[in-house]
Amino acid sequence: MDKKSFKNYKLSGEIVSALTSLGYESPTDVQSKVIPLVLEKKDLVVKSQTGSGKTASYGIPICELAEWKENKPQALILTPTRELAVQVKEDFINLGRFKRIKATAVYGKQPFAYQTTELKQKTHVVVGTPGRVLDHIERGTLTLDKISFLVIDEADKMLNMGFIDEVEAIIKKTPQIRVTMLFSATMPEEIKKLANKYMKSPIHIEMMETEQSTNKIKHSLLEVTDGNKMSMLQDVTIVENPDSCIIFCRTKDRVDMVCDQLTDFGYSCDKIHGGMLQEERLAVMDDFRRGDFRYLIATDVAARGIDIDNITHVINYDLPMEKESYVHRTGRTGRAGQEGQAITFVTPFEGKFLKEIEEFIGFNIPKLDAPTKEEVSKKKSSFEAKMKIEPTIKKEKSEKLNKQIMKLYFNGGKKKKLRAVDFVGTIAKIDGVSAEDIGIITILDTVTYVEILNDKGPVVLKKMKTTTIKGKLLKVHEAHKK
Numbered sequence: 001m002d003k004k005s006f007k008n009y010k011l012s013g014e015i016v017s018a019l020t021s022l023g024y025e026s027p028t029d030v031q032s033k034v035i036p037l038v039l040e041k042k043d044l045v046v047k048s049q050t051g052s053g054k055t056a057s058y059g060i061p062i063c064e065l066a067e068w069k070e071n072k073p074q075a076l077i078l079t080p081t082r083e084l085a086v087q088v089k090e091d092f093i094n095l096g097r098f099k100r101i102k103a104t105a106v107y108g109k110q111p112f113a114y115q116t117t118e119l120k121q122k123t124h125v126v127v128g129t130p131g132r133v134l135d136h137i138e139r140g141t142l143t144l145d146k147i148s149f150l151v152i153d154e155a156d157k158m159l160n161m162g163f164i165d166e167v168e169a170i171i172k173k174t175p176q177i178r179v180t181m182l183f184s185a186t187m188p189e190e191i192k193k194l195a196n197k198y199m200k201s202p203i204h205i206e207m208m209e210t211e212q213s214t215n216k217i218k219h220s221l222l223e224v225t226d227g228n229k230m231s232m233l234q235d236v237t238i239v240e241n242p243d244s245c246i247i248f249c250r251t252k253d254r255v256d257m258v259c260d261q262l263t264d265f266g267y268s269c270d271k272i273h274g275g276m277l278q279e280e281r282l283a284v285m286d287d288f289r290r291g292d293f294r295y296l297i298a299t300d301v302a303a304r305g306i307d308i309d310n311i312t313h314v315i316n317y318d319l320p321m322e323k324e325s326y327v328h329r330t331g332r333t334g335r336a337g338q339e340g341q342a343i344t345f346v347t348p349f350e351g352k353f354l355k356e357i358e359e360f361i362g363f364n365i366p367k368l369d370a371p372t373k374e375e376v377s378k379k380k381s382s383f384e385a386k387m388k389i390e391p392t393i394k395k396e397k398s399e400k401l402n403k404q405i406m407k408l409y410f411n412g413g414k415k416k417k418l419r420a421v422d423f424v425g426t427i428a429k430i431d432g433v434s435a436e437d438i439g440i441i442t443i444l445d446t447v448t449y450v451e452i453l454n455d456k457g458p459v460v461l462k463k464m465k466t467t468t469i470k471g472k473l474l475k476v477h478e479a480h481k482k
Helices: 013-021 029-039 054-065 082-095 112-120 130-139 155-160 164-173 189-198 226-240 252-264 278-290 323-330 351-361 373-388 399-403 420-427 457-464
Strands: 044-047 075-078 103-106 125-128 149-152 179-184 203-206 217-223 245-248 269-272 295-298 313-316 340-346 406-410 438-443 448-452 476-478
Touching: 013 054, 013 082, 029 044, 029 054, 029 203, 054 082, 054 149, 054 179, 075 082, 075 130, 075 164, 082 103, 082 125, 082 278, 103 112, 103 130, 112 130, 125 130, 130 164, 155 164, 155 179, 155 189, 155 323, 164 189, 179 189, 226 252, 226 313, 226 340, 226 373, 252 269, 252 295, 269 278, 313 323, 323 340, 323 351, 406 457, 420 438, 420 448, 420 457, 448 457, 457 476
Parallel strands: 044 179, 044 203, 075 125, 075 149, 103 125, 149 179, 217 340, 245 295, 245 313, 269 295, 313 340
Antiparallel strands: 406 448, 406 476, 438 448
């Protein structure tokens, strides 16, 4: 048997089926170390770079250990950004699909009432940013008495963003008997203190550099004046001709400027920064993930929570002010075993910041000569040819998983005193259908949504048009896809 196989762990058939459908072939290094320990309910402190597969390392065992029958949240995942919260929620839903694990994301800039309605449903996992999570706890809309797992993800970013006090306040409100996991790409003293204060004899796991995705990244430095950055960016992108690239800027105004200029030059690009509405940011991320455009211009808001394979290049248009941000920005490329390039522009006045970054990462970034006019001229035709080609739309990891799922709408909910067991009991009696074919059930006041798995949707839809639930004949149709 392959030493590195998910079948070597004590995982149920539902979890293994989801992993197979999602294309998970064998565990990454961090997954092979973390999964068995979480299954044994050990406290963990994990130092692991972004792109190493850490979300699944805690997501898989938490989905395995979660009790479907329990209505209150059993796991709380804290993330520094909204984008990461949404992504981790989606990962939990996909990993726990066949166990009917319901995950909810809570974060700022989204209506509080909408999140409250979500939390009133059966919810197994809550993923959120510290401020909004604490807000829900204090208002009584998020109950913690059944929390068995607490995960602090991207702990160093929490520290940099000033969330550490809120994180501590949340920890104090969770049950004392729980499994606590802390994940961080870097391990500042404050993070170590947090672990020592709130964790029970945690096992420390540090992924060595050779086990990291960063050794797949070619780092380089280009010296440039601020006024010449745009022309340098054009030259670099023409010579490198990336398939998929993130260009990081220090401020949202700079992002707007760079995006506008590249758009004028005919680049396939879009932008993301903290000044945009949350819906816009998520839409841009979805489009970039699918490959709708090649160049994403972003502030550090995009340095976390982008789990996208095949980003070939990261360009630091502006040097980051925080040394940790360099690690997180460049970690967007060279993911999932792929090779990547990280090119950083540095001005003559930024030597101090560069030195801090190099001391932090443990090596000097090699200096690169600026592209010559001859190189740019030689590569321009192939660059322009690629610009005219429509990008290839990438398939979502969950596409195969979701293909077998039909979401049904029923026009009855809590006001008709309907419960999840009523739907399960009725649907599972249909010939050829069992409880295992029923996915996540969401019961609102006047409507209910039921996911039917394993291509059984059409059978259930047809039968339920003439079948009563608790003596009530409900209207039923396929739910509109959002």
